[in-house]
Amino acid sequence: MSTYKKMLVAIDLTEEAPQVLAKARTLADSQDAELMLVHVVEPVGYAYGGDIPMDLSELQDQLDKAAREQLGKYGEEYGIEKVNQIVTVGRPESEVHSLVKEHDVDLVVVGSHGRKGFQLLLGSTANGVLHGTECDVLAVRIH
Template identity: 35%
Template structure:
């Protein structure tokens, strides 16, 4: 029996996503695991903090536009790597919280995610990878993003 049966690759459209996806695909293939891609739109959550009645309609249209763009980018990536659309997820909110919820919802046993290798103040403030590492009950493989 394989160690991993469900692998999640969270992507943020920054840095070298191809490198992260390649690593995640390799691990999933080696273990015969099901592969899921996840993108979390954090900007939507931040924009709604400033929502008021007068901007409600504009923000709703903006939100839908961002969601559609994210869905298109994720579908294109899934098609490129021959992954079923059902395994492509787009969520909104804070990335670490959305990743944690997805892990619980799908029973993920391995996350393969990129890390920028921050130092100094950025490391002190924390990163998404660090938050995920300390909040999920599954293994996390961090892949150093080539910058």
């Protein structure tokens, strides 16, 4: 079995993120791997249907700033360098796929709220990451 050299942990910013981060940190340490942390902020227009005739850029900026602050706290707590803390805007699956290629990542770690068995991944962001990425994906079950 090959060892991982660069791992990307993709988190949402809920109270469950530390479960995923702790697992990723332990695995990265055991593999002597570099750990990157990403949170993808979905564009505000998507969340509201995209047809609202108002400028949502201020709200988007606030979401982005809040995400960067929270990611910074997690980065500090889990020993992830600032340069490896990424907040980006877009669709989570697409952004993770791009980062995997751009940074030569060989393992993506995501959380999953799944049900039982293979349905653990179906219909979730984890499923989107799994299908279409060129590296291994570890789905951490959220309890």
